[in-house]
Amino acid sequence: MDRRGFLKLSLGTGLAATAVAGCSGSGGGPSGGGGDVTLRYAWWGNNIRQQNYTKALKQFSTANPSITIEPEFADYTAFQERMTTQIAARDVPDIFWIASPQVMTYHKSKLYRKLDDIPTLKWDDYSKEDLETFKLDGQLNTLPFGIFTPVIRYNETVAKADGVTIPAEGPGWTWDSLAELLVAYSKNNPGKRKGTPYAPDHDLTFEAWLRQRGEQLWTQDGQVGFTVDGLGSWLDWWEKLRKAGGALSLSEQEGMGPDWAQVGKKVLVNFGNSNHIIDDAKMFPKEKFRLRAAPIAAGAPAGHKYLYFPRMAIYQRIDDGNLEAAGKVLDYNVNNAEMLKTVRLTMGAPTNPKVAEQAAAFASPDEKEMLAVVAKERAAERKPRYEAPPGSSTWRTTMARICEEIALGKTAVPAGAKKLVDEIGAGIKRAA
Amino acid sequence: MTSRSKFYLNRQGRAAHVFLIPWQLGFLLITAVPLLASLYLAFTNYDILNPPEWTGLENFQRMIHDDQFWASVRVTLIYVLVSVPLQLAFALLLALILDRGLSGLAFYRSAFYLPSLLGSSVAIAILWREIFGDDGLINKGLALIGIHGESWLQNPRTALATLIVLNVWTFGSPMVIFLAGLRQIPDELYEAARVDGAGVWRQFTHVTVPLLTPIIFFNLILQTIGAFQTFTQAHIVSGGTGGPANSTLFYTLYVYQQGFVAFDMGYASALAWVLMVAIAVVTALHFLVSKYWVFYGDS
Missing domain, CATH: 3.40.190.10 (Periplasmic binding protein-like II)
Known part of the structure; x- marks a missing residue:
């Protein structure tokens, strides 16, 4: 092979490789035919929480074969760093947990999609008062999925x-x-x-x-x-x-x-x-x-008295075709006690009162202790609390x-x- | 040169350029463009989530009144001024010992070089925490002789010193370079010095050191730049806070805090550029002063 031939071959191989690479990869959009959906789900915690949530999300996908979930896990600090760079790159996961210092910062940056019009996410179990405390600036655009006191x-x-x-x-x-x-x-x-x-x-x-x-x-x-x-x-x-x-x-x-x-x-x-x-x-x-x-x-x-809520959200720019599936995932997180059997109650008492009652049946003694103290605080009179500002x-x-x-x-x-x-x-x- | 050979060279040149394209692309996209972008961001208020807003010199003016900035400058300067000379002196001492033709030289050289490979790693920083902690190895040793020591890392008077010790411990890299330099000094010079009645110390000060000054200078430049950029050890040992009471708040750690904790990328970029200029100035000063103390063989 002469030099020109070698160069042509090298360039040709490089271009071909680039083209192939461009075709592969996993975007967040609707994937493939047959109405299948792939969602990215980002959360933080320790190794045990990573394993538990990965298992629970797999169980969800098994029960809902048309929805595949790509887990994106990190330690709390790294999670925030990664989220920030993902936001800068407009590459935000479809569903993500929100670190407490960033709740209003993300809200100001219009990162959250509103949640009260997604048919697959049910709000029937929550009182009017609960829903008011969940809102940010009057908008129901994040989902509290636990309670700490x-x-x-x-x-x-x-x-x-x-x-x-x-x-x-x-x-x-x-x-x-x-x-x-x-x-x-x-x-x-x-x-x-x-x-x-x-x-x-x-x-x-x-x-x-x-x-x-x-x-x-x-x-x-x-x-x-x-x-x-x-x-x-x-x-x-x-x-x-x-x-x-x-x-x-x-x-x-x-x-x-x-x-x-x-x-x-x-x-x-x-x-x-x-x-x-x-x-x-x-x-x-x-x-x-x-x-x-x-x-x-x-x-x-x-x-x-007050309650603190860890929150999760759906990304504002989620593909419309994925929205109902995302709602289903959120619903599974907060309105279904089955998930808690796998992930346990490390993220606090359930916000859904019915799920909290169901959780008491399978809770460990430590979890029962936590549920009892939260239930007491939840029943008390509470003035509003506000999230950390940008x-x-x-x-x-x-x-x-x-x-x-x-x-x-x-x-x-x-x-x-x-x-x-x-x-x-x-x-x-x-x-x- | 014939037109045929010119054409041949041009073809070679073209081929060389084609082969250089990956590097050039990498340099442009990974180094040059981000570098220029950070220069622009240094003059903006940029939180990553929203578009940058031009604020002129505001970030640089902010530094003047920023206590944390000055604390980080102080810590970094102390670290550079103390740890670099200590590390070089230690490296030179070990190189001199190893140069005496010990048996098992290869083993010792590798053993002494090992900390250089590990020194800036997360694992070693964690190990350091265990050694110098309240219940650490040092205090357990002190307890054997009836001394109750407190955590070396939680005392503002000793926290930085432990990191300086860690840096000195990573003497392997300059040591290997010193060792190579020592091997270049002709034996005849030592023989001549001995004939003239020079003892070991005189041989060291009048033969070894002068002929080693280019190597000392090289190591000095490299280690100074490295010391200005120290990050991992401080981040791990202080849990990213630069504590206790800012005693390990290295400059790069403060840049990281501003960029990736406070997400104040505009200010972090300004801080990064100040560091780059400071390192450039210090390096230039080293070169300026070097003509008074560095002796090259051909000068």
Whole structure:
């Protein structure tokens, strides 16, 4: 073969390969004939959740042979990064979970398709009040598929062994009584445990604290909903607890946002979301964990209780031919207890009240504990809560940094509180 | 040159260009275009989700009042100024030892080079966390002699030092280059020095170091640029926060936080360009100063 022949062959092969590659691949559009549909479904979590959801989605496809689901899974942080690049490339999955800091950012970017006109997605089981709380700016364009509430989780096995009684919910269950208990316990227990990890950056309990003082995390018009004083009082409560030895030091817990597998053996209680008990309790299989709703401040206003919803959505630009299938998938996620038998309740109590009742029948003891605490909060009077506005996506990282600075003595509480409110406000202003 | 041979060369040139097309396309699409795009984005407010908005110099002005930016500059400068000389000194020391003709040289060379391959990996950063943590290997060792140590990674005074140690530990790459440089120094020069009564130290300072300066300079440039771009270790060890209290907030980590956590790509691009210019300036300064201390054989 001469050089010209070789070049022709090389170019020809390259072009052919490009053409073949262009024909292959899996787009999100209707695939093939016979009305078959392929949908991309994106979610986050740990390995166990990945396996459970992959299995559940396969079960769905088996029951609905015309619908194929391509799973797109990632760890929580990587999920957000990938979503952002997918959005930039207009390559968004048909169905996706929404990370809490991005709910309103995506809403502002018109990423969600409205959900109340999809015949395959049923809303009959939900009350009018429920549907109102699901809406964003009056639009039913995301689907809450679980409920979390702020809780104090305690190790009942250790508490019993150490002769500690966690007060029952009621008038004696206040932030002060909790702090006293944690400090007293830390000073005198055989296992040299501390009361709690240092967790002033836990968002759900911080929000509970604010609402009990007539403030909120975010306002309806997308601004910071709390004052420097409100935040300062929360940081101050933690600082007193830490200085009194009631909480782990940053060194003992290896920084902010500690790993439960590491600190679970060092503490009596933890501040967390109600759903965390399901995965966290498994790390200490010989011990039993129980939940208490967050303590209540004296004089807390009516309606301070709240529910947090993880949400999912259908992409605004989904192919019309795929819409009913996508609705069916969403319906399977929230209105069908069968899926929960596979994925369990790691994403919280079901939002569908009937499914929540059905789930109680097959729930594990930890899941039952979670369902009970959520059911109580759900029955309580609740004022509206608003999602994090665009530009506030890093507020928890900033809060963790400032809490860390306070614990290390590099910033005083009032200065730290002001700095945090200013930084969050500046981010929101930039995004406006 | 005959017209036939010109034609032949032109044909060769054309063929070369055809073979270069894949590289040129890669350079254009993966390097040049994104580079220019990031230059444009540096002057915009861009959150990826919405089209970029031109804001002129706003991102650069923002840096002046950004405490986090200055914290990251401080951490990175300390890291570069401390870890690079330490690493080079350590690499040179080991190269000198290995150059003495130890038995099993190939084994030691490979063993010492290994950390260079692994040093910037996620696995080693996780291992570092385990070694320097509250319940880590170091503190367990200290406990044996009755010292109760706190987490080295959660103390702002020691967190950066642990990452400097990690970088120094990856001395293998400059060590191998030093070793090659040492092999190039003619034995006659050492013999002449010995005849003139030079001891080991004098041989080192008057023969080895001067003739090794081009290699030292080369390593210095490479390691300085690498140190400015340190990311993985800090990201893993601090969980991406740059904590405690910004003590491991490396510049590249801050760029990442702005770009991929806050999705403030305009600001992240501006930060990236400032880093690129800073590295270029530092490298240029190295070259300017090099004429005073680097000796090439032909000069």
